[in-house]
Amino acid sequence: MYNVGIRRPRIEDSEELNQFFSTVIRDTFAREGLSEWHDDIENEIEAKKQYLKYDLDSNGKSRYFLIAFDKKSNKVIGTIEYGQASELINICTNGALKGMFEIGTVFVLPGYQSRGIGTLLLNAMFLTFLGNGVQEFCLDSGYTNSQKIWERKFGKPDYLLKDYWSQGTDHMIWKRSTKDMTIIFK
Numbered sequence: 001m002y003n004v005g006i007r008r009p010r011i012e013d014s015e016e017l018n019q020f021f022s023t024v025i026r027d028t029f030a031r032e033g034l035s036e037w038h039d040d041i042e043n044e045i046e047a048k049k050q051y052l053k054y055d056l057d058s059n060g061k062s063r064y065f066l067i068a069f070d071k072k073s074n075k076v077i078g079t080i081e082y083g084q085a086s087e088l089i090n091i092c093t094n095g096a097l098k099g100m101f102e103i104g105t106v107f108v109l110p111g112y113q114s115r116g117i118g119t120l121l122l123n124a125m126f127l128t129f130l131g132n133g134v135q136e137f138c139l140d141s142g143y144t145n146s147q148k149i150w151e152r153k154f155g156k157p158d159y160l161l162k163d164y165w166s167q168g169t170d171h172m173i174w175k176r177s178t179k180d181m182t183i184i185f186k
């Protein structure tokens, strides 16, 4: 395990974080075999930059990020955030989760993945939820690799949109209660 710290982002982290989003998103699309989906890649990067800006502009009220950093080098190696469920979630659930908080931007830098950093970020977020009185949350994924990871953590999704992105590429949405999440702490 790396010597990992968790903290809130600061304005001076913006450039590194925006570069981090670009690196993780390009790598994730490539691993999914979707490197040619240029518009989707750019849209996804822009959406994450915007979320970070919302956080920094509102001091965590519109979106709320936590970042994981390598304590030796101070390099950003992971992110997680929460905020109102996205338009995509609202559309896919016919508005059933409208107003619920969504956990998103759970990103770990390639090369640091599969070493427990995503789990650490999720646990930090659950503690934040417990502290803020957030009782329910949702999260979604269209990436087949992370869907497998979320299924291990959260079980079967509550909404499964078959072939949503393309033939064989589904979209999944989980709705969970914060108190149930203590079972995955480890």
Ligand SMILES: CC(C)(COP(=O)(O)OP(=O)(O)OC[C@H]1O[C@@H](n2cnc3c(N)ncnc32)[C@H](O)[C@@H]1OP(=O)(O)O)[C@@H](O)C(=O)NCCC(=O)NCCS
Binding pocket: 024, 028, 105, 106, 107, 108, 109, 112, 113, 114, 115, 116, 117, 118, 119, 120, 140, 141, 142, 143, 145, 146, 148, 149, 152, 153
């Ligand atoms: C998804 C992601 C955040 C998970 O973070 P991580 O640090 O790699 O995951 P962890 O090491 O904490 O492992 C989490 C669980 O998934 C399992 N896992 C990790 N990598 C895996 C892999 N490649 N295949 C299958 N299972 C895997 C681990 O065994 C662990 O299971 P456990 O809790 O039962 O022990 C990270 O891999 C990532 O950033 N992926 C690219 C971006 C992405 O898809 N983000 C999610 C958007 S919805």
